[in-house]
Amino acid sequence: MPDSAADRFLRYVVIDTQSDAASKTQPSTEKQKNLGRLLVEELLAIGVADAHLDEHGYVYGTIPSNSPKNNVPVICFCAHMDTAPDFSGTNVRPQVVRNYQGGDIRLPGDPSQVIRVADHPVLKTLVGEDIITSDGTTLLGADDKAGIAEIMAAAEFLINNPDVKHGTIRILFTTDEEIGRGVDKVDLQKLGADFGYTMDGETAGTIEDETFSADAVEIAVKGVAIHPGFAFGKMENAIRIAGEIVARLPKDMAPETTTGRDGFIHPTGVSAVMEKASLSFIIRDFTEEGLKEKEALLEAISKEVMAAYPGSSHTFTVKEQYRNMKVVLDRHPEIVDYAVEAIRRAGMEPQRGSIRGGTDGSRLSFMGLPCANIFAGGHAFHSPLEFVSAQDMDRAARTIVELAKLWEERA
Numbered sequence: 001m002p003d004s005a006a007d008r009f010l011r012y013v014v015i016d017t018q019s020d021a022a023s024k025t026q027p028s029t030e031k032q033k034n035l036g037r038l039l040v041e042e043l044l045a046i047g048v049a050d051a052h053l054d055e056h057g058y059v060y061g062t063i064p065s066n067s068p069k070n071n072v073p074v075i076c077f078c079a080h081m082d083t084a085p086d087f088s089g090t091n092v093r094p095q096v097v098r099n100y101q102g103g104d105i106r107l108p109g110d111p112s113q114v115i116r117v118a119d120h121p122v123l124k125t126l127v128g129e130d131i132i133t134s135d136g137t138t139l140l141g142a143d144d145k146a147g148i149a150e151i152m153a154a155a156e157f158l159i160n161n162p163d164v165k166h167g168t169i170r171i172l173f174t175t176d177e178e179i180g181r182g183v184d185k186v187d188l189q190k191l192g193a194d195f196g197y198t199m200d201g202e203t204a205g206t207i208e209d210e211t212f213s214a215d216a217v218e219i220a221v222k223g224v225a226i227h228p229g230f231a232f233g234k235m236e237n238a239i240r241i242a243g244e245i246v247a248r249l250p251k252d253m254a255p256e257t258t259t260g261r262d263g264f265i266h267p268t269g270v271s272a273v274m275e276k277a278s279l280s281f282i283i284r285d286f287t288e289e290g291l292k293e294k295e296a297l298l299e300a301i302s303k304e305v306m307a308a309y310p311g312s313s314h315t316f317t318v319k320e321q322y323r324n325m326k327v328v329l330d331r332h333p334e335i336v337d338y339a340v341e342a343i344r345r346a347g348m349e350p351q352r353g354s355i356r357g358g359t360d361g362s363r364l365s366f367m368g369l370p371c372a373n374i375f376a377g378g379h380a381f382h383s384p385l386e387f388v389s390a391q392d393m394d395r396a397a398r399t400i401v402e403l404a405k406l407w408e409e410r411a
Contacts, residue, residue, distance in 0.1 A: 006390035009149035019082035027057035027175035059173035072167025076193035079147030080177030107136025140386035142378030147199030154400035166404035196371035205348035214321035225275035242277035328365040342402035
């Protein structure tokens with residue numbers, strides 16, 4: 001009996017793969033390769049003969065075409081191995097609530113952690129399914145080990161069922177997605193795919209063809225430091241300057257006050273002493289214009305604050321992170337159309353959505369591999385309340401198989 005996606009998932013989540021934004025290496029943490037090595041072993045065992053781990057921690061593999069047609073596009077399925085630095089990913093102890101009967105789920109390792117139906121109404125649709133959670137002391141890692149497990153389960157199915165016709169399928173497992181470096185070192189020539197799908201979404205049945213566009217902003221402030229006993233009329237405290245900049249940010253333009261298609265300005269870090277301060281921000285919007293407006297607003301606020309401190313100076317640096325993949329995907333409507341059809345064939349009602357975030361797919365799309373994002377089934381990502389339904393993972397694996405068939409049929 002082949003392993004289900006859930007069997008695989010339970011093996012993968014206990015391997016700590018947390019990435020680290022402060023690290024300068026790729027992968028940012030060596031431990032991500034521990035999962036990579038296991039995945040290569042498993043791929044080789046199911047018959048993916050060229051599976052290998054490269055020096056950057058990426059896993060590549062190929063399921064050769066078994067189609068009589070020679071014009072079937074090469075499709076890549078991609079997921080990331082790292083978990084978010086936001087919450088501990090060490091010593092993950094997964095729990096399975098078999099045949100979930102509804103109601104809140106209290107997590108055994110920390111009873112103060114409760115997955116409440118009021119906060120996660122999707123639970124009402126999962127009655128009778130097997131819900132996998134952490135014990136409440138760590139995150140679970142469904143983001144994105146669910147995606148990995150689903151790709152692996154689908155790969156095994158395709159190899160074991162040669163009567164299911166498909167073109168060449170490429171498998172790519174990346175590192176460091178959670179810190180925005182997921183595809184920095186991907187060798188697209190080696191990958192050789194025409195189109196792709198990241199398995200990194202949430203609710204079963206969703207296909208996402210749009211992400212935020214994203215920039216980072218760094219503001220460095222140089223104040224005037226002097227002994228506080230002799231500071232009258234002279235000191236310009238960089239800590240106060242930094243505080244004033246943050247205090248003037250519009251309250252209705254924060255992640256916690258925006259939803260839908262509204263973007264935000266989000267301070268992610270402040271470090272300050274009297275003589276100097278540095279502030280880090282992320283700016284998000286679905287349009288390039290919205291992004292530029294928010295950056296101009298932040299720059300105007302910092303200039304306004306600095307005007308009151310004539311002895312001090314500041315620099316304002318914008319760094320591009322990723323762009324809304326819809327721009328690229330709209331040129332290849334079949335990528336999303338086939339995904340919608342595959343989801344329907346796998347027994348779900350397709351839902352098209354936008355991601356208030358980014359995926360490896362956004363970057364890959366602009367690097368030349370147009371890539372939409374398909375559900376992996378997880379919920380409450382980056383928190384100890386993360387959960388996923390085993391049956392939703394099977395539905396995602398079925399969606400991958402249906403997609404492989406569709407690209408072959410329509411070629």
